[in-house]
Amino acid sequence: MRDILPADKARRERVLSVIRDRYRSHGFDEIETPALEEYSRLHAGIGGDNEKLAYNVLRRGLDAQAIREAAEDQGVLADLGLRYDLTVPLARFYASNRGQLPGVFRAIQIGPVWRAERPQKGRYRQFVQCDIDIIGDDSSRAEAELMVASLDAVDALGLEGATVRINDRRALDWMLDSFGFTADERPGVLITIDKLDKIGPEGVATELRERGAAASAVDAFEEFLRRPQTMEYNPFGERQIRKALPENAPDEIVGHLVGIGEAVAAGRGATDIPLVFDPFLVRGMGYYTGTIFELAHPSVSYSLGGGGRYDGMIGRFLGQQVPAVGFSLGFERLVDLVTAGADAAERAVVLIHDADVPVVELVTHKAALVATGARVRLERRTKNVKALLERSAADGYTEFATVSAGASQLELKPLS
Numbered sequence: 001m002r003d004i005l006p007a008d009k010a011r012r013e014r015v016l017s018v019i020r021d022r023y024r025s026h027g028f029d030e031i032e033t034p035a036l037e038e039y040s041r042l043h044a045g046i047g048g049d050n051e052k053l054a055y056n057v058l059r060r061g062l063d064a065q066a067i068r069e070a071a072e073d074q075g076v077l078a079d080l081g082l083r084y085d086l087t088v089p090l091a092r093f094y095a096s097n098r099g100q101l102p103g104v105f106r107a108i109q110i111g112p113v114w115r116a117e118r119p120q121k122g123r124y125r126q127f128v129q130c131d132i133d134i135i136g137d138d139s140s141r142a143e144a145e146l147m148v149a150s151l152d153a154v155d156a157l158g159l160e161g162a163t164v165r166i167n168d169r170r171a172l173d174w175m176l177d178s179f180g181f182t183a184d185e186r187p188g189v190l191i192t193i194d195k196l197d198k199i200g201p202e203g204v205a206t207e208l209r210e211r212g213a214a215a216s217a218v219d220a221f222e223e224f225l226r227r228p229q230t231m232e233y234n235p236f237g238e239r240q241i242r243k244a245l246p247e248n249a250p251d252e253i254v255g256h257l258v259g260i261g262e263a264v265a266a267g268r269g270a271t272d273i274p275l276v277f278d279p280f281l282v283r284g285m286g287y288y289t290g291t292i293f294e295l296a297h298p299s300v301s302y303s304l305g306g307g308g309r310y311d312g313m314i315g316r317f318l319g320q321q322v323p324a325v326g327f328s329l330g331f332e333r334l335v336d337l338v339t340a341g342a343d344a345a346e347r348a349v350v351l352i353h354d355a356d357v358p359v360v361e362l363v364t365h366k367a368a369l370v371a372t373g374a375r376v377r378l379e380r381r382t383k384n385v386k387a388l389l390e391r392s393a394a395d396g397y398t399e400f401a402t403v404s405a406g407a408s409q410l411e412l413k414p415l416s
Contacts (some may be wrong), residue, residue, distance in 0.1 A: 012335055015338055015415065016331075018153065021130055023108050030109070032111065033084055035112070041092055042083070046287040055116055056076060057081055084288075086111065087310065091364075095314060096365065107135070129329075131330045140259040143324045144267055146326070157337075159297055159299075163274045164276070164295055169292060170290060171279065185213050192204055205218055221283060236273040237261060261273045288309065289350070290308070292309075294305070305330045307328050308325065308326070311324060347399070351410070361403070389415060399414055
């Protein structure tokens with residue numbers, strides 16, 4: 001968990017402002033949910049490994065004896081927890097407020113989440129998530145809207161050229177079934193497949209055998225991974241998808257993915273579809289039921305966001321199934337990538353004054369500049385003016401002026 005200094009905070013808010021603006025322009029409405037959720041919801045078996053990283057809140061009123069008696073059951077010790085993502089709270093929010101929401105609800109949710117991670121570069125225990133979700137639409141239009149809006153937001157941040165890697169959990173299940181993996185084996189097999197880009201085909205096959213997966217299924221999978229392939233380039237579409245899957249892939253799944261690509265291309269107003277089919281894209285959340293995707297940018301090797309369809313989650317809270325799909329931008333990673341030139345710096349002036357300048361004069365000068373739309377800070381002159389100017393520049397100020405008693409006009413100079 002980190003303290004955010006003023007210049008960094010201003011930078012983060014500028015990035016958030018761009019994201020909010022682009023999402024709202026695509027018809028999404030912002031909501032807010034509490035930081036705390038009920039323990040039972042956070043540990044309902046739908047949050048994957050994140051459930052193990054949740055910060056739980058001890059029940060009020062437990063004495064030492066009660067704590068000792070319940071030490072082996074966290075569900076007795078805790079009744080609340082800090083949210084570890086924004087999807088579980090959104091599902092609860094929709095179930096609680098459905099009567100006041102439109103039939104197809106497009107939500108923006110931006111806020112901090114908490115996970116008991118092992119701190120390291122780029123991995124924090126408190127971080128901001130930027131989510132958009134569409135609830136109530138089971139068509140490919142929903143996925144297309146999410147992708148178009150998210151690509152638009154990334155473009156507006158100066159990161160043109162992003163693409164979306166896409167897959168479908170149903171395609172994964174069909175593929176594993178075609179190789180001969182049983183339904184009971186699939187969770188473990190998916191965990192191993194998710195490491196393909198790190199350990200390669202040989203490493204995946206070795207780990208699958210170590211897991212005790214059916215030998216014939218592993219052999220079939222390894223043979224598929226090592227199949228000869230041509231080097232021809234195929235843009236996103238039916239040919240790319242079918243070439244990446246075993247033969248006779250279900251028409252329904254392929255058609256769904258092709259339809260998403262066509263809709264994204266139309267929404268982007270481009271002939272090139274910024275999607276790439278990846279049959280081994282897994283994403284670790286157990287609640288995904290259909291399409292899954294990740295945001296990629298050529299400047300980095302890691303993803304800048306992702307999401308998928310989770311049609312089964314809201315039904316756990318509501319008692320009836322409601323289709324839902326969401327896209328989450330990796331805000332912390334985006335902030336690090338956005339260049340200074342894309343920050344759209346505001347006009348900001350620091351007024352350095354002598355100690356004898358009357359307060360009325362200082363306030364008058366400041367008010368006149370504020371009225372023009374500038375951001376203004378008053379600073380008393382110090383012995384080391386250079387250090388004062390350097391600090392002001394680091395805080396985002398663009399101009400300065402010195403103020404003497406009785407001065408009627410100020411000479412503004414650039415801070416560079």
